[in-house]
Amino acid sequence: xxxxxxxxxxxxxxxxxxxxxxxxxxxxxxxxxxxxxxxxxxxxxxxxxxxxxxxxxxxxxxxxxxxxxxxxxxxxxxxxxxxxxxxxxxxxxxxxxxxxxxxxxxxxxxxxxxxxxxxxxxxxxxxxxxxxxxxxxxxxxxxxxxxxxxxxxxxxx
Numbered sequence: 350x351x352x353x354x355x356x357x358x359x360x361x362x363x364x365x366x367x368x369x370x371x372x373x374x375x376x377x378x379x380x381x382x383x384x385x386x387x388x389x390x391x392x393x394x395x396x397x398x399x400x401x402x403x404x405x406x407x408x409x410x411x412x413x414x415x416x417x418x419x420x421x422x423x424x425x426x427x428x429x430x431x432x433x434x435x436x437x438x439x440x441x442x443x444x445x446x447x448x449x450x451x452x453x454x455x456x457x458x459x460x461x462x463x464x465x466x467x468x469x470x471x472x473x474x475x476x477x478x479x480x481x482x483x484x485x486x487x488x489x490x491x492x493x494x495x496x497x498x499x500x501x502x503x504x505x506x
Contacts, residue, residue, distance in 0.1 A: 363420060367478055370415045378408030409439050421486035431485060438480035442473045449473075 358365070382404035389396050389403075413435045417423045425431050446469050453464035 364478075367416070367420045370412065370420055371474060371477075373415065374408050374412040377411040378404045381407035405439075405443060409436055412439070416481055417486070421481060423486045425486075434485045435481065438485055439477065442476045442480070445476060446473050 382400055385400040385403045389400055413432055416435070417428075417431070423431065449469040449472060450461075450464060453459045453468055454461055457464075459468075
């Protein structure tokens with residue numbers, strides 16, 4: 350039983366840690382929204398938009414280092430370039446979230462929370478993982494340490 354658990358951990362470690370970091374990022378973002386609501390409790394029409402933007406920024410600032418270190422274990426020395434790619438991918442999924450929510454709530458007349466939790470959040474989470482894995486934290490064959498590709502690169506130099 351313990352061996353099977355170890356096998357599953359090895360096989361799915363990145364996804365499991367990604368989900369844990371994602372939950373923590375959500376909690377940090379919600380805490381920022383709560384604090385922002387306390388501080389920005391003004392009677393202005395764009396207060397909610399400002400607060401949402403603030404909580405999104407805080408979420409991205411938390412998500413980048415945690416994804417870099419614990420999920421994708423990046424050793425890329427070009428941190429600013431990597432962060433820019435990460436933030437850009439998160440901007441694209443933010444836009445995706447807005448479009449999905451508009452379509453599901455305004456066009457399909459779905460309940461806001463059903464659309465947010467079961468449709469938009471799931472699609473955005475998957476897109477964030479794919480963008481991070483394939484575009485932001487992609488590893489070169491030599492970095493993966495996986496068999497032939499790594500040894501071929503070393504021997505051909």
